[in-house]
Amino acid sequence: MSFARTTALVIGLAVSLAPVGCEKPVGAEETIPREIDIRADDHAFSPSHIVAGPAEPLAIALTNDGTEPHAIAFDLPAGQQRLSELAPGRAATLTFRAPEQPGDYAYYCPINDHRHRGMAGTLAVLARPQVTLVETVSGLSAPLALAFPDDGSDRWFVVDQIGLVFVIRGGEREPAPLLDLRDRMVELNDVYDERGLLGLALHPEFADNGRLYVFYNAPLREGGPEGYNSTLTLSELRISHEDPDRVDPASERVLLTIDKPQFNHNGGALAFGPDDLLYISVGDGGGSGDKGMGHPDIGNGQSRDTLLGKLLRIDVDGARPYAVPDDNPFVGKAGADEIYAYGFRNPYRFSFDQGEGHRLFVGDAGEHRWEEVSIVERGQNMGWNIREGAHCFDRDHPLKEPAKCPRVGADGEPLVPPVVEFANAKNGGPGVAIVGGHVYRGSALPELAGRYVFGAWTALEATPSGVLFYAVPHAGGELWSIQRIDAAGRDDGDIGHFLRGLAQDPAGELYLLASDRPGPTGDTGRVFKLRAQP
Structure with missing residues (x-):
């Protein structure tokens, strides 16, 4: 058995993800971006998958490209961390560290509205090699x-x-x-x-x-x-x-x-x-x-x-x-x-x-x-x-x-x-x-x-x-x-x-x-x- 993979197989969430045109997870290649841009329209986030190392510092920039207000939340061991609701055309940044524990964590739009079904993605945290x-x-x-x-x-x-x-x-x-x-x-x-x-x-x-x-x-x-x-x-x-x-x-x-x-x-x-x-x-x-x-x-x-x-x-x-x-x-x-x-x-x-x-x-x-x-x-x-x-x-x-x-x-x-x-x-x-x-x-x-x-x-x-x-x-x-x-x-x-x-x-x-x-x-x-x- 080889030691832990440095790329991740991202496990899909129960919600359906609308096509967003993102062919590969952010961070899956040798160059890992320090800042990750998540863009939200009225159907889905892009990218829908983010890959990070344990305790990786992440700066998530969310831009609302849709016509409806949106926000973002992360399900992490320490509890939710969320941005304020964003009006259409606005942007904000959330800076935090990925969890120490490897695994898959959800990020999603917390607005409980049928228009936002499928507004979810996965933060895949790698194990230490x-x-x-x-x-x-x-x-x-x-x-x-x-x-x-x-x-x-x-x-x-x-x-x-x-x-x-x-x-x-x-x-x-x-x-x-x-x-x-x-x-x-x-x-x-x-x-x-x-x-x-x-x-x-x-x-x-x-x-x-x-x-x-x-x-x-x-x-x-x-x-x-x-x-x-x-x-x-x-x-x-x-x-x-x-x-x-x-x-x-x-x-x-x-x-x-x-x-x-x-x-x-x-x-x-x-x-x-x-x-x-x-x-x-x-x-x-x-x-x-x-x-x-x-x-x-x-x-x-x-x-x-x-x-x-x-x-x-x-x-x-x-x-x-x-x-x-x-x-x-x-x-x-x-x-x-x-x-x-x-x-x-x-x-x-x-x-x-x-x-x-x-x-x-x-x-x-x-x-x-x-x-x-x-x-x-x-x-x-x-x-x-x-x-x-x-x-x-x-x-x-x-x-x-x-x-x-x-x-x-x-x-x-x-x-x-x-x-x-x-x-x-x-x-x-x-x-x-x-x-x-x-x-x-x-x-x-x-x-x-x-x-x-x-x-x-x-x-x-x-x-x-x-x-x-x-x-x-x-x-x-x-x-x-x-x-x-x-x-x-x-x-x-x-x-x-x-x-x-x-x-x-x-x-x-x-x-x-x-x-x-x-x-x-x-x-x-x-x-x-x-x-x-x-």
């Missing part, structure tokens, strides 16, 4: 990322935050690591730490040249700013000529270093884009509000004179240590040449859609109130620390949202809003710290095809209770609709672990990387593959 987590790797400390070499070896590489990369072959972890960087990193805090080995990317021609790239926190460099915490380090290494399951430790070539003032907000994701250029996410330097030591008055996110709070793009083949692509947005202008986009707080994970267009999705962890995902394009300002998500932010009062804030950056450039947003658990929302994901392009979970699947580190800060979601766009281009994905066998639907990352293999299938401890320690780290509920 459920997935099964199939354990594929265990015994790690804090797994963050997977890489899949395209070299015919049928290997995986799994990144452990403590400074190790392991080879997975046939579902089994090789005992000796592919790479050990522990002696080159800062000493990590077992209780909680955002530093460590954070990213791995394989060169597009890895099968031929054996080159790979890592991003990690090294100790503060000699001569670094006093009081700073560490040195963000981007390095190239090569596979050993003698052993394809080992990296030659002497092959390290440091490409880029960034002095970092605080221990948190490192970013750290690496990926080669469809243009074969290397993209690097970097946090704003840490602390709170993007202010304090190491943060200019404008904030690192907004300052184009620093690489902190940015998404970078470089050409690792064009020169040594690297070249800057000619079409990077600030080449020849004020701003660091490596910057591709800016205005980030902690862009911990990002991904390119495997589908047509290769959209770039970046998950950016929020301060206290809002978590976000953006589709990022060249040169954009994503808003931090003027905005947190789609909301105004006050760096001096981060728990209080100001009534107004600028819509543009210092040079008049627009602040680009996210496509996905949810409230942090401290703000009454479903999770703490967003974990960016992937657009699902596999075949094992057809109901999630084309959906952006992502998560939250945990639902409760001190409890291993990571949460999964999927998001679909709205026709109007506003914030996307998000829905929970439940883990099968869990009463509360969470995954029962701290979610540290999501990965996608070349076939488009998804994996979760998780552990049971908040810090990078122990051996509870595991990798799970997502499958349909049996």
